[in-house]
Amino acid sequence: MPGKTLYDKVWDAHIVNQQEDGTVLLYIDRHLVHEVTSPQAFEGLQIAGRKPWRTGSMLAVADHNVPTQGRDQGIADPVSRLQVETLDANCATFGVTEFRMNDLRQGIVHVIGPEQGATLPGMTVVCGDSHTSTHGAFGALAFGIGTSEVEHVMATQTILQKKAKNMLVSVDGQVGPGVTAKDIVLAVIGRIGTAGGNGCTIEFGGDAIRALSMEGRMTVCNMSIEAGARAGMIGVDQTTVDYLKERPFAPRGEMFAQAEAAWLDLKSDADAHFDEVVHIDAASIEPQVTWGTSPEMVTGVGGAVPDPVSLEQAKVEGARRALEYMDLEPATPMKDIKLDRVFIGSCTNSRIEDLRAAAAVIGDRRVADSVKQAMVVPGSGLVKLQAEEEGLDKIFINAGFEWRDPGCSMCLAMNADRLEAGERCASTSNRNFEGRQGQGGRTHLVSPAMAAAAALAGHFVDVRTF
Amino acid sequence: MRAFTRLQGIAVPLMRSNIDTDAIIPKQFLKSIKRSGFGKNLFDDWRYLDTGEPGQDVSERQPDPEFVLNQGRYRGAEVLLAGENFGCGSSREHAVWALDDYGIRAVIAPDFADIFHNNSFKSGLLPIRLEKTIVEQLAKECETSEGYQLSIDLEAQTVTTPGGEVFAFEVDAFRKDCLLNGLDDIELTLQQRTRIKDYESRRRESAPWLFSVPQLEPDAGEQ
Numbered sequence A: 001m002p003g004k005t006l007y008d009k010v011w012d013a014h015i016v017n018q019q020e021d022g023t024v025l026l027y028i029d030r031h032l033v034h035e036v037t038s039p040q041a042f043e044g045l046q047i048a049g050r051k052p053w054r055t056g057s058m059l060a061v062a063d064h065n066v067p068t069q070g071r072d073q074g075i076a077d078p079v080s081r082l083q084v085e086t087l088d089a090n091c092a093t094f095g096v097t098e099f100r101m102n103d104l105r106q107g108i109v110h111v112i113g114p115e116q117g118a119t120l121p122g123m124t125v126v127c128g129d130s131h132t133s134t135h136g137a138f139g140a141l142a143f144g145i146g147t148s149e150v151e152h153v154m155a156t157q158t159i160l161q162k163k164a165k166n167m168l169v170s171v172d173g174q175v176g177p178g179v180t181a182k183d184i185v186l187a188v189i190g191r192i193g194t195a196g197g198n199g200c201t202i203e204f205g206g207d208a209i210r211a212l213s214m215e216g217r218m219t220v221c222n223m224s225i226e227a228g229a230r231a232g233m234i235g236v237d238q239t240t241v242d243y244l245k246e247r248p249f250a251p252r253g254e255m256f257a258q259a260e261a262a263w264l265d266l267k268s269d270a271d272a273h274f275d276e277v278v279h280i281d282a283a284s285i286e287p288q289v290t291w292g293t294s295p296e297m298v299t300g301v302g303g304a305v306p307d308p309v310s311l312e313q314a315k316v317e318g319a320r321r322a323l324e325y326m327d328l329e330p331a332t333p334m335k336d337i338k339l340d341r342v343f344i345g346s347c348t349n350s351r352i353e354d355l356r357a358a359a360a361v362i363g364d365r366r367v368a369d370s371v372k373q374a375m376v377v378p379g380s381g382l383v384k385l386q387a388e389e390e391g392l393d394k395i396f397i398n399a400g401f402e403w404r405d406p407g408c409s410m411c412l413a414m415n416a417d418r419l420e421a422g423e424r425c426a427s428t429s430n431r432n433f434e435g436r437q438g439q440g441g442r443t444h445l446v447s448p449a450m451a452a453a454a455a456l457a458g459h460f461v462d463v464r465t466f
Numbered sequence B: 001m002r003a004f005t006r007l008q009g010i011a012v013p014l015m016r017s018n019i020d021t022d023a024i025i026p027k028q029f030l031k032s033i034k035r036s037g038f039g040k041n042l043f044d045d046w047r048y049l050d051t052g053e054p055g056q057d058v059s060e061r062q063p064d065p066e067f068v069l070n071q072g073r074y075r076g077a078e079v080l081l082a083g084e085n086f087g088c089g090s091s092r093e094h095a096v097w098a099l100d101d102y103g104i105r106a107v108i109a110p111d112f113a114d115i116f117h118n119n120s121f122k123s124g125l126l127p128i129r130l131e132k133t134i135v136e137q138l139a140k141e142c143e144t145s146e147g148y149q150l151s152i153d154l155e156a157q158t159v160t161t162p163g164g165e166v167f168a169f170e171v172d173a174f175r176k177d178c179l180l181n182g183l184d185d186i187e188l189t190l191q192q193r194t195r196i197k198d199y200e201s202r203r204r205e206s207a208p209w210l211f212s213v214p215q216l217e218p219d220a221g222e223q
Helices: A006-012 A039-048 A078-094 A109-115 A130-138 A147-156 A181-192 A214-227 A238-244 A253-263 A313-326 A352-362 A381-389 A392-399 A448-457 B027-031 B094-102 B114-122 B132-144 B173-181 B185-190 B193-206
Strands: A015-018 A024-027 A030-033 A058-061 A097-099 A124-127 A141-144 A158-161 A165-172 A200-205 A231-233 A276-281 A288-290 A298-300 A341-344 A373-376 A424-427 A442-445 B006-014 B079-082 B106-109 B126-129 B149-153 B158-160 B166-168
Touching: A006 A141, A006 A200, A006 A231, A015 B193, A024 B193, A030 A109, A030 A147, A039 A078, A039 A147, A058 A109, A078 A097, A078 B027, A109 A124, A109 A130, A109 A214, A109 A381, A124 A130, A124 A147, A130 A141, A130 A214, A130 A231, A130 A238, A141 A231, A147 A158, A147 B114, A147 B185, A158 B185, A165 A181, A181 A214, A181 A276, A181 A288, A181 A298, A181 A448, A200 A214, A214 A231, A214 A238, A214 A352, A238 A253, A341 A352, A341 A448, A352 A381, A352 A392, A352 A448, A381 A392, A424 A448, B006 B106, B006 B132, B027 B094, B079 B132, B094 B114, B106 B132, B114 B126, B114 B173
Parallel strands: A030 A058, A030 A124, A058 A097, A124 A141, A165 A200, A165 A276, A200 A231, A341 A373, A341 A424, A424 A442, B006 B079, B079 B106, B106 B126
Antiparallel strands: A015 A024, A024 A158, A288 A298, A288 A442, B006 B149, B149 B158, B158 B166
């Protein structure tokens, strides 16, 4: 009998019951909650007269609708305000721990979970948000769910699911200088496609993944959903364990030692079977820039916008449509693409390491005059505080960036931060879909270092030689 | 949940690949704390020429006449034909609610994104996977024949064309049963209460750190 993958191990440890058709009742350890996908679930509980099964498993925060400036004046948009107030009221009613908007610990749900130690190795983690895959960086099985499932988890602490296939993406060797976790994951999506991981849980392995910090690993797992995977996972090692020490929700003292011993076993066995295996040569990855309206429409910064007819038949029509929306001509060098705005933030790239990388590129240079707005939105109040202690805020502000309060912000433009129609943005977020950052807005996904460099130059540049 | 057994309805083709949930229901409409009322904003960016905002009077908006749902021949459509990887992107169940509220009861595509596929079954929308060549054939027939209707039989797991051609599709036995009978799966799961509690007791022994709750100061670190 072959060994087990990491996914097999975590899955097996959470089976409450298995039906004949393979549907499993899976126990959920951690339930993260935000304001957009929870109100109807709380309402459902109330209507049915049910209570949450285990409120201690829940942690709530408002992140999508919160303003990133002027918070002392509350939320101006009444519809957004009602949604945030509804979360506050539901958490108070049901006794759910919530970090409210003006709490220093508030931030993007996928930043604060790990930051608080609420995400632990071997856990099952769910949230009504597709980027829940982020938490797989800790050797957890973490995936996004819809609102009906949010209600199901609240009421029963379980979820009904069939097991996905095992896929291994091995990033072999080491990346060159200036190439980051974001570039790795965009290159992976470019290779396997936006549906390449459909029906699979992807484990990321290989030396280039092992070499990443926890922040980098979170960036990689965050975007596994952009490859269509149910979840992304990375095996536990000393980097994982070291990150978790002294976090508020993590175990302490003797219990930490006990947990650590169990955690270090959370990796795939050497003889584990994967249904699919993809190898990528890390050294071949250059800084990535997307050119279209799907994350798979990506190329190296030294490349050019492709001619749709050069693509495989099934992708031609989509690429044509994308170029029309993006207002780009085939063969345009990526470096010739000029930008109106730059956004550094989102659950993909708003952690301290991301801000350090962007600040390191900036130094004492200034944002190009042609760029209308460049903004930095830290992932949490604690990230913001840490950055300020390191003086990063000064570097950004002196360069002409706006230094904002934490939230999802212009990643999806549910608050006031958005692109106007026709505007072009270098963004460290995760989706370049039509209208994602504002109706008619055009998004190019890049790493924080590449976004910072683009802000200074006014167009894309190769951060390695900038 | 509303049951799904049989359906005969007008089909509408939207044969793009990777139709994401941001396109199905744009973010500004997710601010609603209700489950209903999303249908008028289904595919909002594609369906209207003006900018959509919550609370607008739809009768005063400018529909894009080019968009399929705005064409009279597809009025009252209940079956959506779509390209590969339908429903990718965000986990928003609002996408399913918008399709449902508009009147779409089934989506036929070569494949679906995982979360969207799960969400559909929870709200009584049937996602049907058929071979890409078959979906393309249905879309073509639909375009050439006004009033084209498809018949779907969940019990028999078949899609039948007006010409009598029958295509079989796969569906999980458990999900099929829930849909056919309109079962509330929370109630079903709660019937396994003892099993869940037994599992919890075992886990509390073997991995107690999963159940520890920190003593947080509620007002710690106010900004």
